[in-house]
Amino acid sequence: MAVVKHSSGPRTLWSRALSMSGTKERRAIPSNERLSLEGLYRAYSADVARWVSRLAGPGLDRDDLIHDVFLVVKDKLHSFRGDAPVRVWLFRITSKIVANERRRAWRRHLRFFGLDRRPEQEGPPEHWPSAPLDARERVADLYALMTALPERQRQTLILFELEELDTESIAVLMEVSPVTVRVWLHRARTALVRRVVAHRRRAQS
Amino acid sequence: MRNARSEPMRWKAERNPQTSNDRWLRDAFRAAAHLGTRDEVGLERIWRGLADATSHPRKRVARRWVLAVGGFVLGASTGALAAIGYYTLHRGYAPSASSAPSYERREERLRRVQTRSSTDFAVSPSPSNESLAVAGEAKVEVPPIPAGGTSLGSVEAMPIPGSANSPLHGEAFESDIPGRASALSRPRPGASTRLGANQRDGVRLPSERLSLSPPRLDPPGGRLVQRVEVSSTESARTTPGEGTLLAEALSSLRGAGDARRALERLGLYTRLYPSGRLSQEAALIEAEALFRSGDEKMALAQLDRLPMAEIAGTRPLMLLRGELRASHSRYREAVADLGVVFRPDRPDELSERALFTRAACQERLGKTGDARSDVEAYLRLFPLGVHRIEARAFLTVVDGARLDSTGSP
Numbered sequence: 001m002a003v004v005k006h007s008s009g010p011r012t013l014w015s016r017a018l019s020m021s022g023t024k025e026r027r028a029i030p031s032n033e034r035l036s037l038e039g040l041y042r043a044y045s046a047d048v049a050r051w052v053s054r055l056a057g058p059g060l061d062r063d064d065l066i067h068d069v070f071l072v073v074k075d076k077l078h079s080f081r082g083d084a085p086v087r088v089w090l091f092r093i094t095s096k097i098v099a100n101e102r103r104r105a106w107r108r109h110l111r112f113f114g115l116d117r118r119p120e121q122e123g124p125p126e127h128w129p130s131a132p133l134d135a136r137e138r139v140a141d142l143y144a145l146m147t148a149l150p151e152r153q154r155q156t157l158i159l160f161e162l163e164e165l166d167t168e169s170i171a172v173l174m175e176v177s178p179v180t181v182r183v184w185l186h187r188a189r190t191a192l193v194r195r196v197v198a199h200r201r202r203a204q205s
Numbered sequence: 206m207r208n209a210r211s212e213p214m215r216w217k218a219e220r221n222p223q224t225s226n227d228r229w230l231r232d233a234f235r236a237a238a239h240l241g242t243r244d245e246v247g248l249e250r251i252w253r254g255l256a257d258a259t260s261h262p263r264k265r266v267a268r269r270w271v272l273a274v275g276g277f278v279l280g281a282s283t284g285a286l287a288a289i290g291y292y293t294l295h296r297g298y299a300p301s302a303s304s305a306p307s308y309e310r311r312e313e314r315l316r317r318v319q320t321r322s323s324t325d326f327a328v329s330p331s332p333s334n335e336s337l338a339v340a341g342e343a344k345v346e347v348p349p350i351p352a353g354g355t356s357l358g359s360v361e362a363m364p365i366p367g368s369a370n371s372p373l374h375g376e377a378f379e380s381d382i383p384g385r386a387s388a389l390s391r392p393r394p395g396a397s398t399r400l401g402a403n404q405r406d407g408v409r410l411p412s413e414r415l416s417l418s419p420p421r422l423d424p425p426g427g428r429l430v431q432r433v434e435v436s437s438t439e440s441a442r443t444t445p446g447e448g449t450l451l452a453e454a455l456s457s458l459r460g461a462g463d464a465r466r467a468l469e470r471l472g473l474y475t476r477l478y479p480s481g482r483l484s485q486e487a488a489l490i491e492a493e494a495l496f497r498s499g500d501e502k503m504a505l506a507q508l509d510r511l512p513m514a515e516i517a518g519t520r521p522l523m524l525l526r527g528e529l530r531a532s533h534s535r536y537r538e539a540v541a542d543l544g545v546v547f548r549p550d551r552p553d554e555l556s557e558r559a560l561f562t563r564a565a566c567q568e569r570l571g572k573t574g575d576a577r578s579d580v581e582a583y584l585r586l587f588p589l590g591v592h593r594i595e596a597r598a599f600l601t602v603v604d605g606a607r608l609d610s611t612g613s614p
Contacts, residue, residue, distance in 0.1 A: 037259065038252075045248045054237075063251055070255050135236035142233040161215055161234050185213060196226050 035086070037074045044090050045070075051091060054162045055098040055155065057143035058136070065101060069094050084175070091173045099151055106147075145195045153188035160185055447483045450474040454490050464498040485516060505529040520546050524555050528562055536566040552586045561592045564599075577603055 045066070052065045072093050080089060146154050152174070159170045167185065171178040217234035219227060445453070450470055458467035471491045474481065481487070488511055496504035508526045513519040527542030543566065546559035564579035580596045587593065 037255075041252055041255070045252070049248060063247070066248075066251050067255055067258075070251075071258065074255075074259055135232075135239075138229075138233045139237045142230075142237055160213075161217060162238055164215065166212060182213075189213070192230070193226060196229060200226065200229065 041070055048094055051094045054158050058140055060101055065097055069097050088173055095155055149188055149191055153184045156181055156184040157188040447478050447481045451483055458494050464494045467494040520555055524559050531562055531566050536569045539566045557587045557590050
């Protein structure tokens, strides 16, 4: 159990951290400044699981990624100074974990020439109980097209389209300005449209 | 305040997509929005696994152990390689350069050192305790068996090794401790036999030339001379240390063959360090120097003063002292010394010399039975020994005398 001291302002660390989450009302806020792994997991595991699902896509094992995220949280909890909100800290950890895993998956894909893994075969069936086959294929194609985007633009696009966050919230999470988020979003959308056109043209031909 | 007009429209919120591409993106993002996430049950299962992993961090501990052991092995191997490299560079000696065994290389160095020396004495190079070796030779010239047979009265003709009045057919009594002194010569067939010059109490004493190799001082003996060359240059400026003085004495004694100079250095050592740590070694070197200078009596007196029981590797010294005592008619003490040297379970050169000399001493003491048993043991243990002819002749003489006394033909 790590003790995090917070010296700026009367607001506690938890209140400041949870102020970004938007779900402060339905979470139990600890009365003191202590941050524990279990408390963080209870408060943020749903957010982390959702970020992992959105960012990783259908090709990766989300349970393992969630597990890895909280292992890193456990290791780094004693060094967390509270300068940034806990939610931002967790998102940065999650995004890096997912990015690393995507790189590893890409290397595995290269190693076996793509014969051993196909994104549409990776998703466990229970994750897609009601999705029709064409929707699953379309989602797989969408993530395949977004793979070529730069990582920050990809994250911005996913947070905007799937998480339905506004640009200011995305800017807080990614610790950039809202204008930068809009620029990234514009570039990501433009590049994605271009890739969709090319993809559909290839599919028709 | 968020500017609503600056927010772009989301694809999945498009109600009337303009193009088919927009429609495709809308459908794709809507499908992706239904991408399932973990429910509460799934998250609880993940938490249980996480709690197990954090409460039993066996993998991390094992990883730390692997890193620690790997680092240790890497450091040790690097240190060993560095030591080998240092040794190879600074000693100019590569272990794999020569396939000869180490003792052969030491012998080669010893041979080179002895070749430079003009004396008959040898440096004892052995790094073991047995380096207190009698690395010299004891040449004894035995007169030929007089014509006309033998008699019991010729008991006094039983030669002490080196005795010159032996009635037996003599041959050169030379010793060559294997692997020690290259200056020693092997028994030469047809060696000249002549009477010795000194004779006491009817026993012709050998004109022995024995050499004494004192125990190694600090390093193995083979490197001693090299160290002397370095230290002798420094001794002129500063007060010489114990080791320096002894090394200079040894260098003078064995390198230059100057026993007088060696005795001078030893005298200086005695004055500077009357109770030095190397006093025993100094006494040994002094005994050798006295012996080389021809003063056998003083050498024997020096050896008499030495506590042999406290010095490691005294077996060769005991042999030398026993032979010297025998040559000075101190037969009982000689028998005691030679009895220590002789080992029936170790029939080496020292045992051979000690056994034959003890037989001679027993004969001088009138213990013919003991002398006979020693000679028989000598012939049994050393059938090709250098004194085998004398030993057989002695047995013939004793048996003939017995036959004569019983009246048999």
